[in-house]
Amino acid sequence: MNNLEKYRPYVLALLRITAAYMFILHGTAKFWEFPISMTGGNGPVGDSMMIIGGVIEIVGSILLILGLFTRPAAFILSG
Numbered sequence: 001m002n003n004l005e006k007y008r009p010y011v012l013a014l015l016r017i018t019a020a021y022m023f024i025l026h027g028t029a030k031f032w033e034f035p036i037s038m039t040g041g042n043g044p045v046g047d048s049m050m051i052i053g054g055v056i057e058i059v060g061s062i063l064l065i066l067g068l069f070t071r072p073a074a075f076i077l078s079g
Contacts, residue, residue: 020064023077027057 029038030045031054039045045054056076063073 016064016067016070020061023057023061023064027054027061030054030057 025035028034029036030050033039033041033044038050045051060073060077063069064077
């Protein structure tokens with residue numbers, strides 16, 4: 001097990017960045033319809049809960065990618 005212990009920080013960083021990337025894709029789909037449209041090509045979402053969720057996803061994912069406030073950001077993004 002000691003041989004794999006040296007890769008732990010890299011694997012955790014890869015997991016954190018991958019999860020943040022998925023959140024940022026989902027958040028940008030709500031506002032800018034990139035990479036997909038969540039409204040079938042009818043523009044950005046209009047529901048206030050979807051807007052709040054999109055803002056949380058974009059801001060939280062940027063914090064996760066940068067490694068700032070990762071635990072609070074991940075807690076908010078999880079629920």
